Amino acid sequence: MIPEIGQFALTIALLLALTQATLPLIGASRGHRTWIALAVPTGQAQFVFVAIAFGCLAYSFITNDFSVLNVATNSNSQLPLHYRLAATWGSHEGSLLLWALMLALWTAAVSLFSRHLPEEMVARVLSVMGIISVGFLLFMLLTSNPFTRLFPVPIDGRDLNPLLQDPGMVVHPPMLYMGYVGFSVAFAFAIAALIGGRLDATWARWSRPWTTVAWMFLTCGIALGSFWAYYELGWGGWWFWDPVENASFMPWLIGTALIHSLAVTEKRGGFKSWTVLLAISAFSLSLLGTFLVRSGVLTSVHTFAADPKRGVFILAFLVLVIGGSLVLYAWRAKQVGLGGKFEVVSRESFLLSNNVLLAVAAGSVLLGTLYPLIVDALGMGKLSVGPPYFNLVFVPLMAPAIFLMGIGPLARWKKASLPDLVTRLRWAFVISVLSALALPFVFGQWQALVSLGLMLAIWIVTSAVVNLRERVRVTSGQLTTFQKLRMQSRSYYGMQLAHLGVAVFVVGVTMVTGYQLEQDVRMQPGDTVNAGGYEFKFNGTTNVVGPNYQAARAEIIVSRNGTEIERMHPEKRNYTARGDVMTETAIDSGLFRDLYVSLGEPVSGGAWSVRVYYKPFVGWIWGGALLMALGGGVALTDRRYALAARKEREARAVVKTPEVPAAVAASVQMEP
């Protein structure tokens, strides 16, 4: 019964989305105020029904209803409760439902938090989101119904892929999807602006917080995914340039560019067309990511489904959405205009360079990800693009981008002076170069790339300090330094925090790439091996039994200079329902290093092949990402958003004269 309710709720949600996608949009262009007014209630009702559908699926998983195909293939009565819940989005169908739920959630959020915006703007935004929702709900109902029944009913389920039985899997997909789908708001705002012909600083201020929130989620989602790969796959890597990782990284790169470009549009009214193009691209790449991961075109960890029919549907939808929005862009971008003029040396041009570098980086990832697929589709053979390609491209592209990060915030808008910038930043530069040249000797051998990485990281910090000092100095009034520091805006601190996150991230990547030690060894019980000044002693394995698996559990005693510091217990698990073998890594995390041990295979007579890794500063990679996201969060709390929202509300309450356009007047009357 419950699955049928879920399916019924999905159908109603589709009908609501159809209404939401069409009537308010038409209403906004024709000035039908009743049609415009439909946007908010249909959007919110759609959320309620998608949530009911999701709840029904989750209920089926929690109560082990194996008459539902999806539950039978992805769950098992032995599976612990939290993984049964996570299994709701572990499958292709379930993850699509999660996608739709996220989209509905964003829709509801826009309808709730945009009361101060002109009503026809909100109507258009919600309509565009409705169109996307129609696509996904239709896709689900036509090709990937999560509620399909199974007969005869099996006694037990096939279990969830053991790789996904992990706390990271409970959080990673929702985070990532919140990010992916969140760019739909920036996209919808851009499309609404193109249709309505209104694109100015106010528009940028409206869409900026939404973009930042989406970007924060995406940042956290990618970092979680990377962390999950690090400890779950058992190879000790944190990024593999796997197509699925690339699929989430491309929208992130473009989203980062978009955040910066929106800043210019808000502060200077510049980069208008470019901002719109980025908003369209960011969401298009999110859709492309969904297509790549969900259509089964990739050879990858994440491809649980391999059904070409679904691929064709998503591809058609992709062409429709991306093609349609680009056509609209080509047609309307001229009306949007380019925005304010600026000199070659100015904050605008620094931000533009950052944007170009990020876009080129995203383009090169796109090339490396799609080329093998295109070649394969054309029947020209099978090939893959190796990680060295991405590494080779990324270092020269990101190094100047990160260097500019130090200068940009200090440059004036419109026109800056290069000699002036040099004078202000020379000490920051000297300090970063000198310390970067010296520091590698502390850690071991001197390497050019390590020095470069450290220089960039220190440069971000020193130039930020210079910036902060100047800011305090120009703040007038009889105040203490602390009070002056408190007077700086939240969005300023948010930016600095996010940039600091980049510095921390760069340190992590640089150190782990330069100084990690990886040893694959054969170990008899009693054998020891050394890595990074630590001694690892293998004490053999014992058999343990888990809720839905059996495992060989090793004990490895780690000591340094003869004193024991840690006992590590990596496992090799055999999941009984599927017969899958899984490696459970043991990691001893520290601020400056991780010790990483995982079991390979039993060799002979109690001996095992073992991976023993020493990873300096690896935690900084995810810590940096977290700081970036946190920076976004701080910027969101900036007072100007709340102030502007209040002003706009007040302005609309005052405007009651009959001269205002019909739609605006109508929206005022609609106000409760």
Next chain:
Amino acid sequence: MKRRHKRIAFILVGLAGLAVAAYLVASAFRNNLVFFFSPTQVAAREAPVNQTFRIGGLVQEGTLKRENDGLTVRFTVTDTAASIPVVYKGILPDLFKEGKGCVAQGKIGADGVFEADQVLAKHDENYMPPEAGDAIDKAKHAKEASKTVVAN
């Protein structure tokens, strides 16, 4: 005039930057393409010597052997038509099994043994890597085609 000069300079710098980026990307790209060859193709010496490529197919039953160091393994990859011996030093992925699909990356040695530096992990016991599946399908078609020729 001055304004125009500036704009031209701006555009030129931008174009130069893009050209450098495009060059970087293109050259890195060319040097890092890894092609895939089936055991049949490798046996027919179609695969490049001294260049990294991928090979895929089934791990032939009964061929997986471990050397005394405990880390070096030898096995044979087959597409049912041809078989290529592979040697790999390292830890095999969890789902590497005899009779299942696998993809290995490395170079072919002078002795005809494929020296893998990477054996790719697959995460579902019923999942066939597309490359491996493709190689096996092709070999099957080739066999059937030759059978029909004989029958005629």
